[in-house]
Amino acid sequence: MNCASCGTPLPPSALFCPGCGQRLTFQRPPPPPTPPRPAGPPLIAREELQAAVAARQELGERMEAEVIDAFLDRVERALDARIEAKVRERVGRSGAAAAERARNFTGRIAASLGIGIPLTAIAGGIGGVVGIIGVWAAIVVLNVYYTEVEKRRD
Structure with a gap:
């Protein structure tokens, strides 16, 4: 590279x-090329x-005005x-996930009741009302915990 003013060869790191003592100005490199448009049919045909x-x-x-309006409507x-189409595609994926969450939630309710009923009887027989309250408090805490875990996973 040479000086634009006097033509003297320049070292690579010279300012x-x-x-001639002239301050060197460097051209910025051109911006990178724009990425290609995603593949697929064009929005509106050139024709x-x-x-x-x-x-x-x-x-x-x-x-x-009418011609422009008709084209813009198309x-x-x-x-x-x-x-x-993009919304349907995304909702379809998240809709399947929502159905899976609903099945998990229903299974969790069934498991809570299935375990809760015998534990209530045992806790009621041994600890009375305090035992029953303790068992159901634990069941509620576990269900809230697992619900929060499911929310974070999504």
């Missing part, structure tokens, strides 16, 4: 030209845009359809 432009030219300025419908 000033050793020949539709060309048809809208041709219709506008053919019909003149008096119909320009773009909006295409966007809505694409967004709707």
Whole structure:
């Protein structure tokens, strides 16, 4: 690389030209290229845009607003359809997870009752009301804990 003012060859780390003393300015590298658009069908076919432009030219300025509105309506419908498809895809995945959580919750209720009833009888016979309250407090605490664990996992 040479100095732009005097043409003196420059060392790689120089901030000033050793020949003329001029402050060196360095060009920033160009920004990285933009990533390619995701693969898939285009939102609106190029032919539709060309048809809208041709219709506008053919019909003149008096119909320009209607031609533009019709084209933008097609773009909006295409966007809505694409967004709707993505939402359905995501909800489908999370819907299956919600069904699994509901099955787990139902199983947890059945297990709590299945264990809670005999433990209540045993605790009531041995500890009375205090034993019953203790057993059900423990069951509630365990259910709350497992519910929080399920929420964090999602």
